[in-house]
Amino acid sequence: MSDNHHNNYLTYPKGIMSWLLTLDHKRIGLMYLFGGMFFFFLAGVIALGMRLALATPEADFITNDQYNSMYTLHGAIMIFLFIIPAIPGALGNILLPLMLGARDVAFPRLNLFSFYLYSLGAVFVIYTILAGGVDTGWTFYTPYSTSSTTNVIPMTLGIFIIGFSSILTGLNFIATIHKMRIKGLTWYKLPLFVWALYGTSLVQITATPVIAITMVLLILERLLGIGIFDPALGGDPVLFQHFFWFYSHPAVYIMILPAFGIISEIIPVHSRKKIWGYKFIAYSTLSIAFIGFLVWGHHMFTSGQSVFSQIVFSFITYFVGIPTGIKIFSWMLTMYKGQVSFTPPMLYALSFLFLFTIGGLTGIFLGAVALDIHLHDTYFVVAHFHYVMQGGTIIAFLGGLHHWWPKSFGAMYNQTIANICAIGVFVSFNGTFFPQFLLGLRGMPRRYATYAQEYADIHSYSTFWSGILGLSIFIAVVNLLWSLRKNNKLDPGTNPWGALTMEWTHTTSPPHPHNFEEEPVLTHGPYDYDKVLVKPTLKRK
Amino acid sequence: MDRLTEYLFPKQVSTFAQDIDNLFYFIFYTSLALLAIVTFGMIYLAIKYRFKKNDEVRLTSSTDHNSILESSFVIIPLILVSITFVWGIKSYLNMVTVPNDAIEIKVTGQSWFWTFDYPEGGSTLNELVVPSGVPIKIVLSSKDVLHSFYIPVMRAKMDVLPNRYNVMWFDARHEGIYPIFCTEYCGTGHSQMNAQVVVMNPKQYNVWLAEAGSEDDDLPLDELGAKLYSKKACITCHTLDGSPLVGPSYLQTSQMWGQERVFDDGSSATIDDNYIRNSILEPQSQIVAGYQGVMPTYQGLLNDRELDALIAFLKTLKEDSEI
Ligand SMILES: [Cu+2]
Ligand SMILES: [Cu+2]
16 A cells, blocks of 8 residues: 555645545544634633733733623634534544544535535634624623624624534534444444544534524624514513523533543553443433533523522533543543553543543532522633533543544654643643632632732732643644654554554554545454454554 | 631621531532542552553453442432532522511612612612621612622622512621622623622611711812712723723813813813713713713712712812822
8 A cells, every 4th residue: 555646635636626625524624623723722822811911900911891802702712613613523524434434424515515614604703803802702691792882793693604514514423423334333333432423413403503593683683673682672681591501501512522532532542441331431422412401501590590490400400410420430440450551642531530520520519509609600610611621622632632643644743742741731721720719719700801909819820820731732732743744654554552443443544535445344343452452553654 | 617618718798608608518528539539540540550661462351340330320429419409409598588577778780880779768889788687688680781799708699680670688697898799791891890798787787877978078079079989980981090991081081171072973062060060960962982872870879069079079180180
């Protein structure tokens, strides 16, 4: 396979048009990856700017309005342009067909269309930034969002369009998982990453329409003065919150399930050990996806909803907690009697276990109604969701990136630097966000451009570590990109981790343009480390 | 209060604060135990089964389940969250059951200040005065967007809506002055939409009610104006140093005394006593060009002497700046 000139998808076919019009899921995945990373960088820089402003109680070098616009953009970009589209769009696209032994996703043209919808939505968001930002918070609560004079319409329109990209990707993945598996690859032989994408996709196609409709209603209210949410026009602002969270709580699972999938792949490979409780993890993915639809009211414990609703929402919230908790124990126990290597992906996975556990447990505090009354809309909540979204999802994403980097690019980064960065991210993440729990307990409200003197010390401590956090992630990414330099290619046959999933055992790194040179035949399960031995190899060309 | 509570929480002032903090501790210590199991379990397994330099890559064990272990992972957390749930609801019911003998105070949120109306007829701005040891029922509503009324020391918070009344209550045990925050984002001045709750003993409270306002009678006008300027929340939108905030700086207005003000509809007027009075009572009628018509009307919130005082204070700014 060596001197065949079109032996990998990166180099064949050539030319910019072959990328822009590609139907190859791997190339589309890479375009999502770079798009997502761009917005991750942008939203990260905005976050660092905010932390800098928060280092002292006064809004030093920015105005209140600028701060408000920054926190809105930070949240909206991270969620709608990076976390939600990037993991399924990038890693999901690159890996799903490979893991199924398929040539591509079920609808390759639709896949490219999804990417362009995402790009179009991104254009609206960039327009919003250039036109001066938007200051409603990523939650767009009415009636403030109806009356704000900032760019609410371009932003919500962007989110509306990106929503369709999510829905179509979800549809595509579901069809692919149902129809494109090779012979013998039954549901219980699927890698858990595939189960996770399946759960994610189900939520994407069922929940996303609700946010899309809500955004349209908001736009109509602003443009035509139709009273839906604004009481001045006869609407109800709490209705907006119900609509919004009916999507946005399930969206939490759109964001976290793929991360669960990544962790379920990394830990067995780097522990060279069969995964603990396969069926449990698979089913809990689906049950979390389902129960996730029934708990939205826990974001509204102070909105004045009825006592009965409060009790029901609190009760159901705890039911999401239990399957999640058992997953954590399963990942931990996977290492039992294995051969654990401290590679960069594994370090990220271990960080994930610790950070996500804190994220999950602090959710229990917030689910207890009486306590949530005190903590709601304070920094406790800010810390909680950063532990879940960054400590969980983004850490898992970084781990996945390091795990599949040699697969996607046929190049290996400097593993020592990567390990140091992984530890740096872990320490500085805790340094940044752990103190924010304390801020919240002490009553510091979120979304404040200025704050009382008593919170100053903790804030400046958090700001200090946020700088290190930014730096660690930045170096980690540069380290990855640096591996793409000339003359650093791996032998296409290398399997650096000794992994057993099909994308490692049945094709080259980087894969062939059509994924597999010949029809792949299923030879073993994804976690058969007790039956099949593949030695890790790291050969350079 | 033990040291840890003092470190973690604002003072426990309301009657239910302690119960809520105890609920926190229950979840906190169980979480700590679970986190310890995960962390130490993870470290132990990772180190014990680590792949050492001279180890041979080999097939590993096929153990992937253990019924006793797994059922304990379900049952123990289930018991713990059941306790948490029941406790959370029990305390919550206590927080929403307003005692019959509560004093009812009406709280109005508006961008970006709070008005408090007392049953005896008085009203205050950004300062809630309550007697200790008596249940206080707070009835909340908003004049514009959403706000949320949060008193950390009471562990009480409730959203403030424009189209319906929300209710909360507390019974303060300790006298003192404590902060109130707005916790629902409401625009530019959100983080300055702060107020104070002043808890007095009931005797003092009655004296205060009887005298409310009259203590200011003997202040000179410009000093009273300076006081009202921050007390009536002008300060959240107007600076005194010349820089524009939500509205033009009070200093700038003062320096432009006698000159023309241009409005957003192209008309203009001379800055004089009547103009200032009109700007405060009917801000929407003339909107200064370059600003938005977001200043609330102070009709009914300021009496004539107070209006005079604010104008007198405005005039002194110019003189001070020229010295
Ligand atoms: Cu939620
Ligand atoms: Cu506010």
